[in-house]
Amino acid sequence: CMSARKHLVLLGDSTLDNIIWLKSYKECVKYKLSEGVGVDVEITNYAADGFTTTNILEGGVPALSYYKRLEVDPYPCGLTNFKPLEHLKELHARHPVTDIVLSVGGNDIRVVLRSISQLQNTMEAFINNYQEILEACLDITPRVILMMQYRPALYQDEVYGIYHSITMGTGNAIEKMNMMMQTMYPRLISIAEAYALPLIDLPNTFDPRFSDLFCSQIEPSAFGSSLIAKMIAHVFDNHEWTQSKFYACSPENYKKIPSTTNVELQNIEATVNDGTNWSIKGLPDLSRDDINKWATNLDEEESSEEENEEGKFAMQLKLLEEMGFKKEECLPLLKATNGDVVQVIDLLNSD
Template identity: 25%
Template sequence: MVDALAAAPAFALSWSGLSAPSRVWSTSTQRQRSTPSGTLCAISALCAISVVRPARRGSLRATKDDAPKVVLMGDSILDNFYWLQTPKRHLRVRLREQLANSRNAKVRQLQCVNLAVDQMTTFDFAERKASDNPWDVYAKARQQVDFEDDEDKEYAVDSDGVIRSVEHLKRLSNVQWVVLSLGGNDVYLNPSVKSKLVGSLLPPMEEQRKEVAEEFAQRLKTAVEQVRKAQPGASLVLVVPYQPHEEFSLLMGAPINDEGKRIYGDILGDGTRVFERKILPELVNPMVMEMLALSRELKCPVIDLSQTLDPTCEEHYGTGEIGRVNELGVPWSGAEPSDVSCDFLARLVTHAVTQGPKPAVYRGRPRQEERGWTMTIREEKNDWIFAKDYRFGGKPAMRKKQGDGGAPPMFKLGALDSFLLGAGVVILVNVVLIAQGNSPLGFDRTEFEQRLEVQGFKAKSG
């Protein structure tokens, strides 16, 4: 294995790909054992900036020294304790152990600080208020876990009850790397983003997918600019989120009951899960492409979890098994990391830091063996060739036969059939949301009719 750490610090972010020249490294991980218990929640994020206020006592107690640091920022991909079978063995702990075991002396010196908070988005990355995006369930859960370090007991929250991640980053000394995971919660939690993506299934509204990606790119760039301004000497690592497990629906959740036990015969839920599995890569791929473009611009590495976690393997998600509950009473979730995949991520981050800042995409190839899980790390150069063939989740993107280089339509149907299918999907989504007591997704009739007319779908008046 090659060990090379650039002298300059770095950042890390979550989502991405596959392609051209590649290198391969091999690592292994032993299976962890622990106990069960049950509950449920969600994903990732970033944006603005604000006034500096003193942090609550103890929130950064263990991070005031001058040791070189890797800082985790963003969502539950990095702040994952709540969902694990063994919450005390969360990412900050595992990453610290991986760094300490590195062959590279500079890497071994790195300490790990967590500023990530579950459910973070690009909309509230710089300033997150509990009234808009609460985190109390995770804060209370942290008090219940028997962490070895006091810094893991609390989030870095200002005295006025607001989380200002960028301001807390600014107060840290000797930050070498920032690992940034944002985007997943933008899709999962923001009604406007969700509405546009679902609406984009209608043929006249497909352009909304590109609009969502461009708007996400602007918010992500703003977040990155704020991070770089707070720590000019640090390097960046971006993280591409994973695909949810095939048994998990962003609308219907996991196939479990109120006690966290697995249920069968959920016809509506199972149908929704199958359909989401087909369409999700197409809906979010433009957002990932923007992330890859930003990585090329910044010359920073990307960790692609969408091509690392196996969406057919329960052990890569949540408590590791549908029906298993952890010590906090939290059940399995197919949209959160597990003990096993947390270890994968710690190894990928350590590898990225060791290799230094460069426009590369790293993904793992896990393999389950008798002694536990092993993982080969693959490196791809993030260039235009890689981007041309990239697809979220790893399957190669097909091209239109006509030859404009774009991806083909999701469904090979006529205009009317395609319209009816898209409309049916939108109606189904809203039925599910209403049945769950949520508000239906918005629909702008004027905009819809204008797009129909432009694309020739609307009948000409007599």
């Protein structure tokens, strides 16, 4: 019977809405998750590529993935201001929502990396916004799964230059990234503890050296989709909702399934969240061969630096052209923003 089915809503950014970066719908997080949780679970995707916490609260035009999703996973509105929380309430009134996955924050930080002096203010705004979003979700259902943002790909830094941008802190680029993320999450972790919510610990799951988990440095690839979907499905099936726990799968505990775009997870660890005990562990000591198993595109990445600017931004250009923008307008802006599609769209629309 229909009422016995679970109804899971995805809410957030391209860590859940990554369709435009992949060859087909079957490679994206939502599709792989639907395979993982089975037919008794209906999934509604209210995540929107490019959205920040402010967009989740106030709305935004879901321009990045709108056309690619139209046939397979359409938004509940036209190409207008999409307000995820308002649509969530309306959906819940029609078709009760039992579970929510919330994954947002990467775009807040990506935007501020252009102006590192604003980092403290952005962190504060992010935490306040996140808390407001979470409270709105908890008004709908107590079963809210929080997905923490992974660290970007280390060997694709030519795309956004994220590691190059981080000047705060000491140590190497990874250590600085760890420090920044460890300042983002403590308040949210204590809120999760208060409500017995599960946290999918992607910072301790995604290895930033595993290039094949990523597209364009910050998006989940098809393999990344599989890892995220399997983590969500595990938490969805196993969390008991009596106390908050972190769920992580250490990089040595998953591997590619040959001839597929899926990963196999051997051991997902659950650790009780006492509100204070989270940190990003050091990168596992893996051999070069182990890391190279996740670098099938290494040759392409190395040669791409020698290609012309058009080749470097080929994926972004194709996307912008599909949205109706002219290549000659886009290319100079892609160069100026180092390939930041969201910023380019903002600039084109403001002219």
